[in-house]
Amino acid sequence: MTKPLVVLENVQKLFDDFIAVKAIDLEIYEGEFLAIMGPSGCGKTTTLRMLAGLEEPTMGEIRMNDQVMNKVKPHERDTPLVWQSLALFPFLTVIENVEFGLKMRGINKLERKRRALEWLARLDILDFSDRDISTLSGGQKQRVALARSLVLEPKILLLDEPLSALDAHLVIRMQAVLVQLQRELGITFVYVTHSQSEAFAMADRVVIMGNGEIAQVGSPKDIYRSPQNQFVAEFVGRNNILSGTVSNLRKSGALIKTISGTFSVDLKTDSLTKGQEASFVISADLVHLSRSNPEAENSVHCKLISEEFIGSMVTLFLEDISNHEFKVQMQERELSKFDLNPGSDIWLSWSSKSAHLLTVN
């Protein structure tokens, strides 16, 4: 994890007048599982296509192993891509699909077959080797696409939302397959997705992109607990965002006055001055509920608006007097103790340690 395998320096991509990627810098390390996540149109797929050589950067430089790649043709690179559409060759059988890349590299027939069979076995699709692609299920096609790329034994594998067409239960299975493969092979995976659960479940590091820029890079936990800016906080979701001005500075933190009240926020650095505008977030799962006023440092009186039930977890949507929205996430069995209905009054509170200051706005 020490040496960068790929370096993107000031990389920009324009399509006519549209800026797809705005001057990004990124280092991708050997053997890491990197997820690039963002809403559609944020430039994540364009970045991936630039890594594969399918798009040439308008500006900046992409280096792999210290070699500048900007002008290198896609077929002269070793950056196989697993496509969102899978892009399997419909006129070839399963094994012919897997052998394709080896054939293009001029490897002889016997060796091709041996290596293809090895990968088909490894991905559990050996029984389908002579079948037509159209006869396979979604999950099986997925495995063929993976085998077709991995048989080339690349140092880096690019994946463009490969699981987006699968059923939910298959997604979980394939996530486990991908993580295990990446660990065993020790190669770099660059995984583009709009799904937070996929990125957080698999990646060592996550890059959040928005409007063609990198909004934050960090471990899944960093991104989730310490979003740097409002974009990340909102994209990650289930965050309560409060904005206001610094009314007082203390040794351990600051008091920030917002429309919902004045709250204390612990600070790790002395980056604030009095009177300055500031925003902070509290994860929805770090907010406590109580029937009566908790007399705590950070508390708000709210009305329940609605709830969203997802299995064992429930998200409550509430509003305070000034109509600011709050979200609380908790276990369903804990919530049942409160016996809440839409319109019920309830107090929210949180520790100032749970409040996280956004460093950039």
Place this chain on the structure above:
Amino acid sequence: MNSNRILNIALAVYVGAIFLFVFAPILFSVVFSFNSQRFPTIPLGSFSTEWYVKILNDPDIWQAALNSLIVSSSTAVIATILGFCTAYSDFRYNFRFKGPYLALILLPPTIPLIIMALAMLAWLSKLGMSGQLWSIVLAHSVLTAPFAMAIIRLRLNQMDPELESASWNLGGSEWSTMRYVIIPFCKPAIISGLCLAAAVSFDEFAVSWFVSGLNKTLPVIILEIVQGNIDPQVNAIGTFVFLISMTLVILAQIFFVYRQMKSTPT
């Protein structure tokens, strides 16, 4: 329900009538080709293969059949190559004046054949290239390339454009991608295009007649026979030409429709 059934019957009768209208003359020609009488009258004479024996023993007709075969097969190959290149350039590239480019390529079949034939004759004789067998090939290629192009273009439109990128991504150069991805994907359409171009060329009369000189094709020789006298052997030749064209067109259909069903993504 009842009115629905009446409608269905009416539609079936209508379709039957159309087929009858289209095929009755050809059917008559086939029937008379086996008729022993010289004049096409009813009642029919006895069953006879006399006219077929006659054409089989006529070296002029053999020569014409050979000419037709050479012309139609060469035309098919040239027209399909031209059609493929045009269809691929449309699929792959975006450029200015692409609309007019495609319109010009699709134009030849809309020009009245007699005008096309005259123009071809004038042009080829100016260049000193008329009266050869391959003058017909040249003229027919222009005429039939749009058919091949249309059918290949239809197939390319069904292709996931990422297949091409996927091939590059896996190490295929542009040429390997053409050979191992684009052409295999288009194969059913290419075969259909070959059959269709061959069928159109095999049947074509006007252009062949103008530019062929002494190298007569089957349609040309039919006209010459008919001009001279009434001879039922034209029915026999006609039946033969019809069978070949029909077979080619049906083959084109089978390759295109069947393969399409097979490779439609599920």
